[in-house]
Amino acid sequence: MASETSPHTGEPDGGSVRVDSWIWSVRLVKTRSAGAAACKGGHVRVNGERVKPAYGVKPGDEVRVRQPGGRERVVIVKRAIRKRVGAPVAVECYVDNSPPPPPREAVAPAGVRDRGTGRPTKRDRRDMDRLRALNSRRGPANSARPPFEDEAEGR
CATH class of the missing domain: 1.20.5 (Single alpha-helices involved in coiled-coils or other helix-helix interfaces)
Structure with a gap:
């Protein structure tokens, strides 16, 4: 039985992954502990609900992360990964539906x-x-x- 695995992480593509680990893996937060703190503080929502750090995300889920400075990132999970990967690979793991950042005032x-x-x-x-x-x-x-x-x- 050959199951599909990610070529970069060796993890199953279809399973669920902890939300704090996933947002760290795809580089939405700098550290995993910052991802856990964001979840505990209510700054992370999956499919419209506030979640705890151990909540499992799977492909197709909508994840909203409120970042420092007031910007909110809205992403759709394409692939669940556990390990942190390079930025070009991380971008392939989600679809970014975030609104554009506000223009800086000159x-x-x-x-x-x-x-x-x-x-x-x-x-x-x-x-x-x-x-x-x-x-x-x-x-x-x-x-x-x-x-x-x-x-x-x-x-």
């Missing part, structure tokens, strides 16, 4: 000064604070503060 760094210009003056610091407030989209830092009495009367 924001000029606020407060970058030329070398050798010395410490910023009080006016420079206020300008930098104003730029930081605009970049964070909160509006000017002092907008909630009422104006001074002298400014209100026009003195």
Whole structure:
């Protein structure tokens, strides 16, 4: 009786594998312990349900992994593997249905000064604070503060 085995891992292709081991094997997380921690923290779902690290995944299952930074990876299991493989082989073990990552904002760094210009003056610091407030989209830092009495009367 010859059963189908994976040429790279020697493991059966049709069986189930622990979810923490599988997401580590296909390089969705850096370490197996990080995969187990993600499962325990509720960041891994298989077919819409939160799972424990020992849950078995099999081909055809949908695995959702929420990664640091808020990005969610949605993959369909094509092949169940137990051992970590190279990146080109790992990509063949799943179908990636993840939404594209959000575009990075092209924001000029606020407060970058030329070398050798010395410490910023009080006016420079206020300008930098104003730029930081605009970049964070909160509006000017002092907008909630009422104006001074002298400014209100026009003195």
